[in-house]
Amino acid sequence: MVRFALFGAGRIGQVHAASIDAHPGAELLWVCDPMTAPAVALAEKYGATATSAVDQVLADSRVDAVIVGSSTPTHVDLLTRSVVAGKAVLCEKPIDLDLARVDACWEQIKDTEHTVMVGFNRRFDPSFKDIRDRVRAGELGRLEQLIIISRDPEPPPAGYLAGSGGLFRDMTIHDFDMARYFLGDVVEVQATGSNLVADYVADAGDIDGAMVTLRGIDGTLAQITNSRRCSFGYDQRIEAFGAGGMLTAQNLLPTSVRYFGAERTESAAPYYNFFLERYTPAYRAELDHFITAIEQGIAPSPGFADGRAALVLADAANESLRTGATVRVDG
Amino acid sequence: MVRFALFGAGRIGQVHAASIDAHPGAELLWVCDPMTAPAVALAEKYGATATSAVDQVLADSRVDAVIVGSSTPTHVDLLTRSVVAGKAVLCEKPIDLDLARVDACWEQIKDTEHTVMVGFNRRFDPSFKDIRDRVRAGELGRLEQLIIISRDPEPPPAGYLAGSGGLFRDMTIHDFDMARYFLGDVVEVQATGSNLVADYVADAGDIDGAMVTLRGIDGTLAQITNSRRCSFGYDQRIEAFGAGGMLTAQNLLPTSVRYFGAERTESAAPYYNFFLERYTPAYRAELDHFITAIEQGIAPSPGFADGRAALVLADAANESLRTGATVRVDG
Amino acid sequence: MVRFALFGAGRIGQVHAASIDAHPGAELLWVCDPMTAPAVALAEKYGATATSAVDQVLADSRVDAVIVGSSTPTHVDLLTRSVVAGKAVLCEKPIDLDLARVDACWEQIKDTEHTVMVGFNRRFDPSFKDIRDRVRAGELGRLEQLIIISRDPEPPPAGYLAGSGGLFRDMTIHDFDMARYFLGDVVEVQATGSNLVADYVADAGDIDGAMVTLRGIDGTLAQITNSRRCSFGYDQRIEAFGAGGMLTAQNLLPTSVRYFGAERTESAAPYYNFFLERYTPAYRAELDHFITAIEQGIAPSPGFADGRAALVLADAANESLRTGATVRVDG
């Protein structure tokens, strides 16, 4: 049994609390959040204790592991203190918006024995993982091209955008990690952006659509398409193309029902419109991997270095967007 | 080069004329129809000669083959005279509505050397034929169950119904032949009908929907579903289920385009709404088979006996519909 | 909170125990089975108490509801005693193999206030339910034809067959209920069977494949296709065809991954091979409906009369199979 404390009682914190509750080998002891009301509500729902005191949580010797699901600026501090307190850490993405702070964090923890995992949940999506396992097993021969299509149903509110770090560090970072999941290290980034969705995004100095091309260290190419708005739901697809074939993952439907009529045929329902519906199995599998890593004393994956590497690609994409040049990444 | 005369300048005659024109090894010499205007129009379109005189056509020694696409009551007479005149014959289905007349026809031609094919065009549909070829090749192991779904877009006009012989002899006859294409001889028929589409069908003493179960001589079962109306087009599908797998043929779409929106996703266009659009490749392949049979001196398939056998099943279905009993068929 | 006792610690009992555990409004108090070991194992897994004493369970005033998941011959006795003891009852299908015993059971309970539900879980499959809801809402206009394809991956062992009551009462009974779910009362049954799968089924006097045609009280037709073996998994599909369109439910896939290669394209993984994987959401929704009915004091559906009606259709199918005649059912 792995005993958890959860930092952050917001949307993603609730996802993790539900996953812990559903996992037979996990127990939630603490919900820690400076906002008392949501902390208490979440703690009560799952029989845990609410607190706003980080020290109290980290001092509890029963706590084996923490999940850092609080706001991004708090990640580095909580991650560092948790490692120092001897807890295993599952930290939500991004580790931080500032690469220098990420590197400083690493300096703090690198010599301490630690178990740190970064929450790139999509690696645990059953379809994406199946493709990656089959690519690794050689089913496609050499992997040559990867296409990632990733569109959110709706742009985030203006208030969220301000602290988001911009599209590449907030949204595309998942896709950069997905590219690394297949390609390994990425050495070149070309990025283009657009403002076609919402004026307040442009007003905030951000983009709301993007197309990015990556080159992996072995020459494999990848393309990412992003949009902050998608009328037909959460659009999450990948194609892995190799010398011997292709594997694709399509969007998920809530039922298998199809409609046939005079105006249209073979018509399905809209896709899931919310990341929780779409990725619930991924969050559960992510937690299960983290618990397994703790119990077996192995390093979880994706780890701290993966969190850092995705941020490096986001920064490179911002530079490419600004300069128009292909940006080399040294890894 | 096989030289053709065509009996019947109506809808199905036009299909055959176009197929002859498109075939590099075929030439249309005559269009013969008691109605002068359509005969002339069709003949002119393809560089043939129009006539209403059957004798003139059959006396033309250049004519190698005839297609009997005239009204059903004329089939037996034209087929018989054409055989006597030494022509190869492709006769549209049904040979006749009356089994006694079909048998009498056979008595007339059985001792004459002849090449007679019956126009069950669906055997030549590329998808259905592919399934049948693969079943024969053993891809499914032993065939156990066949499901045929066959629905027309719209019921025929009342005037047509009167001479149609009823749903089983007019429409299901194609499906009876399709069942025989997969099962060989059929030994039992159970039939049920309904009147849910149009009052004038019931008024004419006919049904406008049906479900039929057949047992093949080796125990394989088949189900047929028919409707005289289908809002989403011409619904033509089969499933062949065997010990080792299943092969299905789905409906055909004019393009590969799919629509994704807030109300629906993966939505395709309506299916073909007319048998000519749906079965043009089948009609062309049927003609090609007929020409090949003539040129190679082999018996075309489906032949006269297949035309008779499908009619026997239609009669058995009518008896089952009337009595509620399973009807044995002796082949 | 609804407190449950579970009769039967076998395969289906384990399904229900897991559903109770996952339901926030349900608690499992007792697992009752004459076999001590499985009862103890299941009870321990979910924090319940094991017993072999039915009286002890029914005397426990904390118990609100029982699930009868024991062997078929025990259903009537347990259902009756539970109703007498004032418990709500969810009884697995079939109520009994013998219609006379079912009717005798009804005589016993009909004057007692009771909440009895029969476990036709497929009514709660999200896809089938979606189609039924949309049909009821008029999306297809008048329903005209229903096609049910239901094939099990593997035939049951010979030992199971002996007490199964035969294919129609054991397997098709689900499809009879599905037909009634869409058509309401059924008035005619035509049935055909085959022995193509396993010799020991024929040796037991049973069939291992079937095709059945039903007519609903308002003239709607339905076809059922069954096989005791299906190489590609659990084949569970329906098509509802109406004046204005069609709705279909296809088989379910574990992921959305498709493979494209030189030998084949658009290829998916095999379907679920086990009814628990396939119908887990249905079992959970079934339990949720039962709990809601208890809490709101309403009659659950499908109820006792639905369990009886499906058995009547199974008996009619057996008679049709024996006589070859269409069998009228008086409801």
Add this chain to the structure above:
Amino acid sequence: MVRFALFGAGRIGQVHAASIDAHPGAELLWVCDPMTAPAVALAEKYGATATSAVDQVLADSRVDAVIVGSSTPTHVDLLTRSVVAGKAVLCEKPIDLDLARVDACWEQIKDTEHTVMVGFNRRFDPSFKDIRDRVRAGELGRLEQLIIISRDPEPPPAGYLAGSGGLFRDMTIHDFDMARYFLGDVVEVQATGSNLVADYVADAGDIDGAMVTLRGIDGTLAQITNSRRCSFGYDQRIEAFGAGGMLTAQNLLPTSVRYFGAERTESAAPYYNFFLERYTPAYRAELDHFITAIEQGIAPSPGFADGRAALVLADAANESLRTGATVRVDG
């Protein structure tokens, strides 16, 4: 009736000859090729006259139109002389590999009345055209992103590569035109290439895979993925994504047959492996458009300027590939 002369009796010439033969309003008079044997063979097949004398063809006043399907270096000369001779011209892509020669050609013909069409046949693919028509009709709201996936089954032989002008001018040029078909003028090009398919391509200084990002004049983004090899056939897909939905065109299958077995389900046959099978309907519709333009005295589309613009994009992609920079295009 439009009377044609055909320059070039090679592979693409044969396609056009077949299209002319199949078109009721077209007639083939001449096949002109310096290689006598193929010219004679092709001319005989369609009842035309073979020649190697361009002057003879252009002097024939019966000739209304020419198709330039000869080798690329001859295009400009034949196009120019045909225009001067008063013939309508359908010129295969590219007009020339050298933009300066294209511009010089334009200087020659711009003041002459002419009807010049460039053979970007994919604009006439029924699926791609359907999407474009629906986008233009506003079905998706504002178009925001276009994804083009275009992969050939096999790389061309080394001998062909030498004179091909490289991947961008030879293969991607179709996709540049497709992008312009949807986006109008393109103002920015980012290109990346790879050598993963065949060593002899790299030896020839060319690439065999590419990913390109384009920005349209109104900010719409497009991505192109190319590969010279595709194990599962000719991979030709597009996705048009807009504010209100998405339209996709998938690959085409020769039949609708699907296989279901223990190892895989819903499996289709391989895709068409050859551009002629895949694009026959497009070539026919292209010719039909050309004939209509001639008969109605309107400018065919795509015209000379479209042929030039696609070449400009190919040159820009080569520059971006070399420098890593985003290349501005002035249109």
